[in-house]
Amino acid sequence: MKSNYDLIIVGGGIAGSALGRSLAEQGKQVLILEREKIFRDRVRGEYVHPWGVTELRALGIYDLLKQTCGHEARYRVNQIINGPPSKTRDLVETSPHKTGSMHFYHPKMQEELLQAAEHAGSVVQRGSVVSDVKPGPIPTVIVREGQEEHTYQSRLVIGADGRTSLCRNWAGFTVNHDPDRMLIMGLLLDGSGAPDNVVHYYINPINSEFSVLTPLGNTRVRCYTGFHQQDGRRRLSGHKDIDEFVTTSISAGAPRDWFVNATASGPLASFDCADTWVSHPYDNGIALIGDAASSSDPSYGCGLSLALRDVRVLRDLLLTEKNWDVAGHQYATEHDRYFDSIHRLTNWLTMLMYEPGPSAAVRRERVFARLTEDPRRLPDLPGLGPEFPSDEAAYRNLFGDDD
Numbered sequence: 001m002k003s004n005y006d007l008i009i010v011g012g013g014i015a016g017s018a019l020g021r022s023l024a025e026q027g028k029q030v031l032i033l034e035r036e037k038i039f040r041d042r043v044r045g046e047y048v049h050p051w052g053v054t055e056l057r058a059l060g061i062y063d064l065l066k067q068t069c070g071h072e073a074r075y076r077v078n079q080i081i082n083g084p085p086s087k088t089r090d091l092v093e094t095s096p097h098k099t100g101s102m103h104f105y106h107p108k109m110q111e112e113l114l115q116a117a118e119h120a121g122s123v124v125q126r127g128s129v130v131s132d133v134k135p136g137p138i139p140t141v142i143v144r145e146g147q148e149e150h151t152y153q154s155r156l157v158i159g160a161d162g163r164t165s166l167c168r169n170w171a172g173f174t175v176n177h178d179p180d181r182m183l184i185m186g187l188l189l190d191g192s193g194a195p196d197n198v199v200h201y202y203i204n205p206i207n208s209e210f211s212v213l214t215p216l217g218n219t220r221v222r223c224y225t226g227f228h229q230q231d232g233r234r235r236l237s238g239h240k241d242i243d244e245f246v247t248t249s250i251s252a253g254a255p256r257d258w259f260v261n262a263t264a265s266g267p268l269a270s271f272d273c274a275d276t277w278v279s280h281p282y283d284n285g286i287a288l289i290g291d292a293a294s295s296s297d298p299s300y301g302c303g304l305s306l307a308l309r310d311v312r313v314l315r316d317l318l319l320t321e322k323n324w325d326v327a328g329h330q331y332a333t334e335h336d337r338y339f340d341s342i343h344r345l346t347n348w349l350t351m352l353m354y355e356p357g358p359s360a361a362v363r364r365e366r367v368f369a370r371l372t373e374d375p376r377r378l379p380d381l382p383g384l385g386p387e388f389p390s391d392e393a394a395y396r397n398l399f400g401d402d403d
């Protein structure tokens, strides 16, 4: 039994590594357990909104990522077929913190952050698969390392094990799940003609489809496309479905030319967009962060920013509050506030943009006219994120009084 740690973090993704790094830097004894020896392309987020870039800066990892793997985009274009007029948005000019978005190849970002956590003083064990977590005044973690099993204890255990987190089940949290609506598929492309400094978001409400192209630099883009599950369309995955993936992206509005010379440089994989979350993600010595706490609809690209917000909020509380049980509960209360806001806003957008059927089409026509009149009614997910109002008045402001 090894028990001289302040914190044991299960998972070395962006959430676990960033938290481990920032607490080790402040002298805390941190152990990070990561099951993968080498990070591979799992088709995950590679686009950080401007409000998330502000979190990168607050955590002191903006420069590290920018120098090792980051690519910045200054502009964003949202184009909605039959929707309000599309305009190129200058994120630096118009976002509250005057910054663009940051993009990186996800496996490279994970390597860099986990190394940074180690350099800051965390003990990092890779190839360590956590097989159980037991809550309590001194929480316990059971780990498989090769043929052996080890038990570790610490003041606090952090579940940062991603969207299919088992930590939350072992610790007895209830996991909430939105109804299935959209599916998202992602593919890495090299040699695309898409511009390097613009994020493009295409929406085709008629077919309930979208396509997002986020630049990674040097003609590399991560392309996501998606559609509504109600239409009975099948999930796309593997090499055989790449042509259909491209056809769907073009049908959603992406320019055909951008795919002509592009080659696939990674796997094609599909995921449910439905949010999963734990209400109040702290109890009895276990805190959940990142996707383990709440996995937000990937098509809106808020997951990385939310994970970074979790890390900053929890870090600040653990460094200022001596009683970590109190700190854990305060983190969980604050987490619910900002996650619930993103959850409401993205649900409104999914209902508005993709809901199939005649009454949804009538609503869209009415709301698109309101957005043409005043585009500021559209939730500002890139700039304000959870700080965009999401109360009843904001709902009325977007949808009008007839909804």
Ligand SMILES: Cc1cc2nc3c(=O)[nH]c(=O)nc-3n(C[C@H](O)[C@H](O)[C@H](O)COP(=O)(O)OP(=O)(O)OC[C@H]3O[C@@H](n4cnc5c(N)ncnc54)[C@H](O)[C@@H]3O)c2cc1C
Pocket (backbone or CB within 6 Å): 010, 011, 012, 013, 014, 015, 016, 033, 034, 035, 036, 043, 044, 045, 046, 047, 048, 049, 128, 129, 130, 131, 160, 161, 162, 163, 166, 184, 185, 186, 224, 271, 289, 290, 291, 292, 298, 299, 300, 301, 302, 303, 304, 305, 307
């Ligand atoms: C298709 C898709 C597109 C997305 N696009 C965007 C986007 O553009 N922008 C955005 O902001 N977000 C996006 N997201 C969401 C974003 O990827 C996640 O929010 C983010 O990666 C969550 O980070 P995390 O550290 O919480 O989890 P993860 O990155 O999943 O890290 C969890 C880590 O825990 C490890 N682990 C798991 N179980 C164990 C165990 N038992 N023992 C030890 N280690 C374990 C895993 O190996 C992994 O390294 C997207 C997600 C998907 C699926």
